[in-house]
Amino acid sequence: MSRRMHRLNDQIRDELADLLARETRDPRLHGAIISITGVETTPDLSTARIFVSVLGDQEEAEEMLGHIQRASSFFRRELAARLNLRHTPELNFRLDRSIAEGARIDALLRDLKSD
Numbered sequence: 001m002s003r004r005m006h007r008l009n010d011q012i013r014d015e016l017a018d019l020l021a022r023e024t025r026d027p028r029l030h031g032a033i034i035s036i037t038g039v040e041t042t043p044d045l046s047t048a049r050i051f052v053s054v055l056g057d058q059e060e061a062e063e064m065l066g067h068i069q070r071a072s073s074f075f076r077r078e079l080a081a082r083l084n085l086r087h088t089p090e091l092n093f094r095l096d097r098s099i100a101e102g103a104r105i106d107a108l109l110r111d112l113k114s115d
Contacts, residue, residue, distance in 0.1 A: 009039040012048055012089075015082050019075055026071060032056070032064050037096045041089055048089040051096035058097075065095050 001009075017036045020029060033055035041048040052068060054061040068075075072091045080088040 005041060005043070008045075008083075008085075009041055009048075011083060012041065012050075012079065013039045015079055016050060016075060019078055020068075023078065024071060024074075026067055028067050029064065029071075032060075034064060034068070035099070037099065045085070045087050045089050048091055050091055050093045052093055053096045053099045055100070061095055061097070061100070065093060069093050 013036045016039075020034055020036070024030070035053045036050060037053045038051040039048055040051075052065060054064045056064075072093065076088055076091050079085075079091075
């Protein structure tokens with residue numbers, strides 16, 4: 001990945017995190033702990049895969065992902081205004097369960113250690 005693409009992915013991640021924390025009007029998104037864990041943009045800038053981690057069980061995470069996906073046009077419009085891009089990529093949000101899985105494995109290891 002080029003340095004430019006890496007920098008663009010970081011900018012998209014930072015702006016989306018800021019939008020989720022401060023600009024969304026959906027009250028359901030304000031109460032959840034949501035992290036943008038990664039962004040992968042295609043070389044032609046047509047699509048950006050946004051990896052989202054939500055603290056909670058699988059059902060809660062999928063519900064929050066649905067709310068985020070419904071607001072994707074808002075996020076794309078705001079990114080276009082904040083980033084100086086010729087073309088703003090289509091946002092494709094995906095659930096990233098790596099943080100939750102890491103916490104689960106950590107808890108299992110602590111249980112084994114205590115036994």
